Amino acid sequence: MDRNKNKPATKAVHGRGRPKMEVQPVNPPIIQSTNFLYESIGQYKRYLEGDKSVFIYSRYDNPTIMEVEGHVADLENADRALIFSSGMGAISSTIMALVKSGDTILAGDTLYGGTVYFFRDVLPRFGVETIYFDSRNFDGAEKYADSRCRILYIETPANPNLRLTDLKAAVKFAKANGLFTIIDNTFATPINQNPLDYGFDLVIHSGSKYLSGSSDLVCGAVAGSDELAQKIWDYRRLLGTNLDPSASFLLLKGIKSLGVRVERHNQNAMAVAKYFENHPKIEKVHYPGLESHPQHLLAAGQMRGFGGMVNIELKGGQESSENFVDNLKVILNTVSLGGVESIACIPVLTSQYGLSDEALREAGITPSMVRLSIGIEDEDDLVADIEQALDTL
Ligand SMILES: Cc1ncc(COP(=O)(O)O)c(C=O)c1O
DSSP: OOOOOSOHHHHHHHTTOOOOOOOOOSSOOOOOOSBOOOSSHHHHHHHHTTOTTOOOBTTTOOHHHHHHHHHHHHHTTOSEEEEESSHHHHHHHHHHHHOOTTOEEEEESOOOHHHHHIIIIIGGGGTOEEEEEOTTOOTTGGGGOOTTEEEEEEESSOTTTOOOOOHHHHHHHHHHTTOEEEEEOTTTHHHHOOGGGGTOSEEEEETTTTTTOSSOOOOEEEEEOHHHHHHHHHHHHHHTOOOOHHHHHHHHHHHHTHHHHHHHHHHHHHHHHHHHHTOTTEEEEEOTTSTTSTTHHHHHHHOSSOOSEEEEEETTHHHHHHHHHHHOSSSEEOSOOOSSSOEEEOGGGTTTTTOOHHHHHHTTOOTTEEEEEOOSSOHHHHHHHHHHHHHTO
């Protein structure tokens, strides 16, 4: 027998070498490797010359991550997508790649709190300011789009109040004023809405939500043209906001069921929103699928489904919203959204915690507001849970 003559410590590290096999697993192998081997320096040089089939280091690129990037790019009808360690990693790396000192960002006045804090607490240190406006209406917004303004940044439906921005109007406005257009499409998902088809430059996702769908990982994504993706890739490489291969495997597993999950989220959210609409203890329901939503027609025109997020305002202020959430039994009392499980949270205590009273007022966020992420459970059980929690008020 041809025994390996190496000493034990060397055997432990190198074993018998990698077996040569012809395998095509249905699921991608989790290539949990920091670095990649070369058959020769010639092969390494091919990487330097731009050959994308040669890998070097997993902070730059990794085959498991790249496979998921292909899925996200296709879902968003983009040339290329990049996956990040979080939604905030995607947002911060994208913005850093596109702005320079002296620029301004024109942003919709309702955004996820973390994005607002990044714009408020980080960007000004690099000379970048953000101006907020009500993106439900572009009339008069030209006054903000001076020569310093570089980016139009919106969410639609927005977190947490589900206000909409007209995608066509946004692109028309941005093109007329020479702005990049970026949209956080987390709430809608690519199943319900594809902003790149309307001419948006970049779409961002917190992949921690619907894309992964099981509340089991934190990740993010950005999708757009090859040229923009390459610029952002340079920043991801330097800022180190890449995702780990094992987490990328989980993300892909989640993405494969996105279509059926979102269909169910859409149906359940509509049922729950209709129930709230007729309830005497509810002041307002915000759900773009309801005809009573002031932007329902816009939603029907630009979305294929109305999503899983429902926002309510209870009669009786914050005391009512707290009691309601505390009394839910099936719907979980926690933060985040987009998982298979239904979740309720109070935006002034969670995603929008710490924003000024003025910022909350402009965004129409009240203490009696409860944001519900409606999951894929049985619709009857969700409505029954809501009913019994409202009965306790
Ligand atoms: C709309 C939206 N965008 C971005 C983020 C940030 O994503 P992550 O928590 O994955 O960093 C969140 C998180 O809640 C969000 O709701």
